Amino acid sequence: MATSARSQTQVYELRVYEIGFFRSADVLHTYFENALIPALNRQGAKNVGVFEEMGESLPKKVYLLIPHKDIVTFQDSERKLFDDETYLKDADPYLTADQATIPFNRISTSLVHSTKEFPELTVPNSAGIYELRIYESHNEGALKNKLRMFEDEFSIFADAGLNMVFYGKNIYGDHMPCLTYMLANTDLNDNKEGWSKFVNHPRLEEIDVHGGIQR
Template sequence: MKKLACLLSLLFLVVSSIRAQDQVYELRMYELEFFRPAEVLHSYFEDALIPALNRQGVSNVGAFEEIGESLPKKIYLLIPYKDITSFQNSSSELSTDEAYQQAASPYLTSGQDMIPYKRINVSLIHSTESFPELQVPADPGLFELRIYESHNEDALRRKLKMFESEFNIFEDAGLSMVFFGKNITGDQMPCLTYMLATADMEENKKGWANFVEHPQWKKLLAMEEFKNSMSDITRVFLKPLNYSQL
């Protein structure tokens, strides 16, 4: 009995260690104020925050702005932490990073009238076993961010399960998946979030046309298990800023 208990404890530690490696994505959306220049925010990202995150071991930080003329304008930041512990420790590490504090000083000491955003909306997204890590696309020009809401937790469970059979469809259709995961915080819960990358809008449209005609997608769409698993879609087209690492 004691040997069995030790074996179970060891198995738990191994599984916990594996699970701890699942990436956690912090998706920030900065809603900009009208008629305020955003240079102080861009400089903060480029010269202070992103280099400091890189020193923490966080790589491939994405920085984007929306395509189009929607108002208010928004800036998006995607931070892929290797696990939840890295996310939890990041803020305290920034507070003791002297290079960060110096580079961030123009932003951190700015008065209220100089801060270019009204609010920051933050979502945390946990990667899944079927798509565990962010994939850096080759020479992307266009990113598509999608949020799928479900009417309750079971519906989201079914939608997540449906996606396990969809990743190869995206690949076949010519739509590069950047990240995928289940939201664990945010204002559209319960939901999942993912990002696609293509060269341009024409390639995006072609990819989605291929996707909806894919025989595997039509089969999934007809399955009773996956019906009524999604209640709303948010779709945002983004272009990378010149300091983005994606």
């Protein structure tokens, strides 16, 4: 788990690509692998993640997670892409594709600002599944309390074997006000076992009582 000694926070760009029915996402994955992610790496964005939902839910979604150093780095990123000749060459099949070739209907984007309590994305040593969770609050005051409660629970997540990948407050996107975090585990069984340990952890009730938060 990240520690408070690491003071540099990050801004996470979370894109959700909604794939059209019966469309293959291969074009998108090829673009990510051959053009976009290498270009983002050249900009200094490391540990870019691509995820697909498990199961048969429709419409299918592909998630792209980009850690930026700060909001200015995020704002400059697209301009730098189109100033990058290598990117333009590698991305040409995607950028010049017609509408029938592009597999997604739309892209939704959220921005998440990490906190000093968990400032940087942490890459797990081994993970078979990732769990993305979004907690909405009814107003900004409730979200502030929710953030404080979660920060008290970081050690409980670790005790339960639920490995935190990133965590933060959403500063742009849908479902506002809200916080977003991601967990990693080896498989569904370990994930289920981890949540069982979490909800039965002896410190959890104490945090809920003193925080005054409705779970």
